[in-house]
Amino acid sequence: MLNLRLYTAPLTRTLLLIALVLGGVNSFASTIRRVEVVPIEARTLGRDIQAVGTLTARDSVVLRAEVAGRIVALNFQEGQEVKQGQIVVQLDDSMADAQVQQAQANLRLTDSQLRRAGQLANQGFISAQAKDEASSKHAVQQAELRLAKVQLDKTQIRAPFTGIAGLKMISVGDYVSPGAELVNIEDIHSLSVDFSVPEQYLAGLKVGMPVSLRLDAFPGEVRMGELSVISPQVDTAARTIRLRARVDNQDGSLRPGLFVRVGLQMGTEQALMVPETALAPAGQQQYIYLVKDGKVSRREITIGVRRDAWVQVIGEALQAGDAVIVSGLQKITDGSPVDVQQMLDVQQQEP
Numbered sequence: 401m402l403n404l405r406l407y408t409a410p411l412t413r414t415l416l417l418i419a420l421v422l423g424g425v426n427s428f429a430s431t432i433r434r435v436e437v438v439p440i441e442a443r444t445l446g447r448d449i450q451a452v453g454t455l456t457a458r459d460s461v462v463l464r465a466e467v468a469g470r471i472v473a474l475n476f477q478e479g480q481e482v483k484q485g486q487i488v489v490q491l492d493d494s495m496a497d498a499q500v501q502q503a504q505a506n507l508r509l510t511d512s513q514l515r516r517a518g519q520l521a522n523q524g525f526i527s528a529q530a531k532d533e534a535s536s537k538h539a540v541q542q543a544e545l546r547l548a549k550v551q552l553d554k555t556q557i558r559a560p561f562t563g564i565a566g567l568k569m570i571s572v573g574d575y576v577s578p579g580a581e582l583v584n585i586e587d588i589h590s591l592s593v594d595f596s597v598p599e600q601y602l603a604g605l606k607v608g609m610p611v612s613l614r615l616d617a618f619p620g621e622v623r624m625g626e627l628s629v630i631s632p633q634v635d636t637a638a639r640t641i642r643l644r645a646r647v648d649n650q651d652g653s654l655r656p657g658l659f660v661r662v663g664l665q666m667g668t669e670q671a672l673m674v675p676e677t678a679l680a681p682a683g684q685q686q687y688i689y690l691v692k693d694g695k696v697s698r699r700e701i702t703i704g705v706r707r708d709a710w711v712q713v714i715g716e717a718l719q720a721g722d723a724v725i726v727s728g729l730q731k732i733t734d735g736s737p738v739d740v741q742q743m744l745d746v747q748q749q750e751p
Contacts, residue, residue, distance in 0.1 A: 434741045436727040437691055441673045442720035445705060445712065447604075447666035453595035455647075457656040459561050459587040463488060465576040467496075467554045478567055482559040482585060489557040489570070489582050496552035503545035510538040563587040564652075586656055591649050593625070595662045596640040604666050605630055611645040612663040615654070623647050623654070627664070671704060671712040672719075677726045679703070679711065688713060689725040689732060691740055696725070698734035 469491035476488050517534035520526045566584035570576060593613065597605075607630060613623040625647035634641050645662065647654070680687045690697045704712030723740070725732065732738060 432737045432739050433728055433731045435691070435725045435732065435738045437723040437725050437740055438675060438678070440713070440718060440720055440722045440724055441710075443671055443673050443707075444668050445671045445707065446668050447705075449597050449601055449664040449666055451595040451597055451662045451664070453593040453660050453662055455591045455593050455654060455656050455658045455660055457563070457586040457588055458590045458592060458646075459563065460584065460656065461560060462584045463557050463559075463582045465489075465491070465557065465578055465580045465582060467491070467551060468577050469493075469555055469575070471570055471572050471574045471576065474568065474570075474572055476565045476568075476583065478565055480565055482563065482565050484559055484562045486559045487556045488559050488565070488585075491555040491557070491576070493552055493555040496548065496555050500545070500548040500552050503541065503548040507538070507541040507545050510534070510541045514538045557582060559585055561585070561587055588649055588652060588654065588656065591647050591654055591656065592628070592644050593647065593660050593662060594642060594644050596635065596638065596642050597664065599634050599639050599641055601666065602630075602634075602641055605641075605643070610665050611647075612665070613645075613647055614661040614663070615658055617658055618653075672714070673707070673710045674713050674724050675726050676706070676709050676711050678724045678729075680729050688715075689729060689734075691723040691725060691738060694737055694740075696732050696734055696736050696738055 471489060472492050473490035474488070475486065475490065476482050482488055514534045514537075517526060517531045521528060521531040563585040564587075566586065568583045569581050570583075576582070593611075605627065607627055609627040611625045611627055613625060615621065615623070625645045627643060628646045629644035631642035631644075643664075674688060678688050680689060686701055686703055688699055688701055690699060699715050699718065701713040701715035701718070704714055706712070725738070
């Protein structure tokens with residue numbers, strides 16, 4: 401009985417040692433996480449600024465009456481072109497015309513009196529003061545004639561520029577007072593769009609830069625324009641700068657007031673891109689996990705622009721081709737060993 405125990409004791413210790421070794425191997429194997437990776441990709445990105453705005457006419461005006469009077473003629477058609485200088489609305493000018501004729505008659509009288517006073521003064525029959533008074537009366541009548549002609553001219557409301565007449569707000573026979581709105585005129589051959597961009601882009605802004613416009617009213621269509629004005633002042637509340645772009649509208653299809661989405665091309669830059677599934681946020685920071693020599697390497701990064709489910713990453717010691725983990729992020733930690741099961745095709749990550 402004693403001999404049996406002597407033989408079985410070493411055997412038991414050996415079996416226990418083998419079990420411990422095998423258990424440790426299995427435990428170590430279970431800590432190696434299986435992950436999928438893609439290479440970090442280097443791309444050339446266009447630096448586009450996106451903004452929104454509203455189309456406005458290059459020139460826009462609401463014609464108003466400057467003098468009171470009754471409308472006797474409307475010389476335009478709604479929605480049709482009017483030429484610069486064209487009489488758009490004609491007010492009754494009978495009173496103003498009579499005032500011009502009266503002023504002309506008074507001027508002729510004072511002109512005759514001035515000539516007679518000059519002759520008499522030369523002959524010594526009247527004093528120099530009497531001659532000066534005649535000259536003053538003549539000058540007053542000249543001013544009265546100019547004033548009467550101005551009042552007559554104001555009975556003709558003319559187009560200040562070539563444009564499209566809007567909806568009329570009056571009719572023939574209406575009596576209008578000074579300041580009454582008559583009709584609006586819009587020059588739509590060239591339109592403008594005002595929009596704002598963050599102030600950090602100021603250094604890269606140049607007059608003449610190309611601008612793309614997309615309109616909800618014309619789905620799928622892109623209109624091109626150019627940056628025409630950069631505001632000299634920054635909005636201190638919003639920290640933005642106001643810009644204005646011009647867009648050609650010779651076909652007349654666009655209209656002031658349309659909502660537009662503006663794209664401003666700021667040039668190109670080289671960027672490192674990873675799929676959005678590679679991002680691992682933690683509080684206010686963003687991280688990605690690389691695989692280096694079979695182990696996880698956690699890297700803090702800054703996010704840049706996004707393009708079709710890919711995102712630009714900015715960080716130290718990142719290179720194109722580095723293997724970034726895109727699955728199993730919740731089960732890994734910095735420095736843990738991993739088993740790369742599959743190098744995913746980059747095209748599979750793109751939509």
